[in-house]
Amino acid sequence: MERRGFLRGAVIGTSAAAFGGSLWSGAAHAAPAQPGAGPYGALGAADANGIQLPAGFTSRVIARSGQTVPGTSYTWHNAPDGGACFADGTGWIYVSNSEINPGGGASAVRFNSSGAVTGAYRILSNTRQNCAGGRTPWNTWLSCEEVSLGYVYETDPYGVKAAVQRPALGKFKHEAAAADPVRRAIYLTEDETDGCFYRFLPTTWGDLSSGTLQVFKAGTGTSGTFSWQNVPDPDGAPTTTRNQVSGAKRFNGGEGCYYANDTVWFTTKGDNRVWQVNLAAGTYELAYDDSLVPGGAAPLTGVDNVTGSASGDLYVAEDGGNMEICLITPDDLVTPFLRINGQSGSEITGPAFSPDGSRLYFSSQRGTTGSSSGGITYEVTGPFRA
Template sequence: MSHKTLLRTGPLVPGGVGPYGPVGPPGEGGLALPPHFTGRVVARSGAKVAGLTWHAAPDGGACFPDGSGWIYVSNSELPLLGGASAVRFRADGGIADAYRILSGTDLNRAGGATPWNTWLSCELGHRGRVFECDPYGARAARPRLAMGRFKHEAAACDPERGVIYMTEDEPDGCFYRFRPGDWGDLTEGTLEVLSSSGRWRPVPSPAALLKEARHQVEDARHFDRGHGCHYAGGVCYFTTRGDGGLWAYDAETATLERLGEGVRAITAAPSGDLYAAGTGTRIDLITPDRAVTPFLRLQGHDGAELTGLAFSPRGDRLYFSARRGRTEGLTFEVSGPFRA
């Protein structure tokens, strides 16, 4: 079943037991999972991971292929010291290395992966920037100023249309897309904003000092604190932190639908299932027929926010972080028989 089925078959329906069975008792780190799934803590803020001190306030994340292994990248939402770090995994899941890929930036909250295997780390601060980072640690990160200067949250690439969607964490934030002049090169391009009519309109001055991007287009549509963003199967899913909304923008038909409530972070599995984290310490599974069932719970972490949901390239491991404030943070890995 495809992601299109999810978009067009009616409202989300809360269910009982999910396709993997009931969630069991908590294990390592308070992680409660269905049968045949296992979990572990791979990183802890302030503790060493393969010689690297793992950052505080872990937030947005993504996975990248690395030969027979893979890499998980995580942002840090610290002021002035944010940046991003990476953990390199061997084929058997062992940790081979850990290193910084971005340093000295401000409030790096979310971001997104590109099809050419770079990481877009987004600054949340006033006039925040998007930095394109090398998850393999070989090249220095570069700011992509044509993508606008605003409170960036997340980014999601749409290779079919050659655009990158972006959310903005403001009470009257906008939903943007960036059209690079050359797909794969984000140095130059056109920043556009979704209007109330459903059309995309160019932002005249994406990096203007005096008039913020969200106020430059008169009929721009506004959202209450844009948050997570993920593109899959012709649909860009994004969330609004202010009102807990889950939205779906169908890029082929240029239509927008509000799917449900109470979601902050979201990712997709190869099966077409969505995995969504809300205001509590649990992750729900949303199947292509729009059934919503619990997938995991995290006990003993009251008040934590779950962030950085991402699947490994093979789709057999799910990563996420649990953060409380700007000091505590745990990064988890869940392994098991995820549907293909």
Template structure:
């Protein structure tokens, strides 16, 4: 990258972050530009364990499920191509849900754990959908499973598998990627996996009921002040939702999305960026850009994202060197785990258990790298995560 381009990108990032930053995350000034490589708060990664996981000292990992094999201790066969995921409380235990990014029979599954972390059961929570990529949890403990195709829908599912899944067409038909609920403004943010995609929010008529409401798209010219505009025809269209509003901001391949303490963070894979939408101020900022790091970028192929209560972001890689990287509130980027030998795969579905001590995620295509995801693996990493 040329020096002139680097200076321009730094200036743009700094301009976007000039206002005071609300929330607990990212209080530092942007005078030094977006986050930079540095030492991990957990220390360096050790040699790979028997499962091919490189982890810091004090951390351990295990395989929870493998695609097309029975989940240990159950009679349930885990789905192929595991993708987006989330954890939900369940009595004194918890549930991890996971999408399946395959056509026609995609859907989603769940694994239930007891208080000790032992698998109690595994089961299906969504059937008859296609290319279920990412999604997001709701404050009322349902899972929003998102279809990634041009007429894709959001399906609201029950992690316990007791209630039928319901399509939510009012949230728009487009190439859905991820969803993140903002309980403060009572909206749901949505990303779109297109090279010229948009960033949306859904405003329900009644919070907690996603059957009706207004889909809006972010309008602006870059980092800085932005606004929202209604999408006229979100459900049935001749013109795609991303092309219905003049001035709608374009994002190069929207991926993961996570809301925390006044800010919605989302990633765009085409330009290797992590964005922050500061909801109260209606400002957009660049948290990380792999073109703006000093030296070699530790985080490439940005994809799914989650956060811990400590204010740390955890960003999974699609490709790269198969890592999950931490981005700390003081702007340090560093790997916290790496999956070895899965060179043609991607890391998906990072999510913390409710107590913050366990991190779940998947290698979508496993060691084989087969596009159908029949070698997918879902992991659990336990350790002293910052909480």
């Protein structure tokens, strides 16, 4: 595998922060990750919220489905899913999708510079099963419908502008999105057992009203070279987008997607894999595959949403598994970062770092009840490595 470097430093309130929360440090991912000791040590005993964390880290509950967000008059949505953070003056905003159908949509929580909640509000309504999504360099949130012939909606995290449907990004069972400002592309995953991986090239960068949808083409292996080919009919009817291009590579249940420094990672839940696409080199490979862990001792299963930190660590949330967020480090170790106890009927969703990298937000979609009305959104604070 080609070695690659990552730039250091979080950039608050700029387009750099808008697609990853921070830029990446000098590190390299070199092979499919294997279990090992993590940078933060072992998980401690469960705290009052039922979360096991390494020493020095603490958790708090930000919001609960069906209840008023503390410090506001806004009732938090059911089934919280994909999320992202946005700089807001000296504070920040965390947005979260609602994976229910009908209803769906997305909400936002606003924090001041000390981390106190100062507001909460709706940014998207009356859509269907909004699962994951992605942030853009121009500070909007792409909320994706995980239904057949679903749409992507571009929303305003600040609650000022109305959400806009973006059909040019294709109609299919959308999952996640990640923006690449270098190639001026939006990458998109598809949650089908024979789904595809796409990119959208806007006619004008920063305007998603028109452009070209392309599909990833490659061989049947887990590594090699790839190319892109235009999808003739992004509308997906009568022929679905994934069945319009001969040679389009199939992926088993596309989930989370994350971009940093000429690399895009995405997860596939059907085979518990994390894929790595090296955009500058024009190659792809596996960053993680639970079947390649000897002895059936894979710490990461049920791969789902993914994000990254300033250190170059990937944070991968589990849908099921041990209800963990696991790290994949730049030196190819995979290890649990946190575990939620007593919520085996749920999944972890929406991991995202505050703009300065000091706080990690995520949700348990169904909480302790196993119902969409039992969702809980958390914050973890601690000595995240820079």
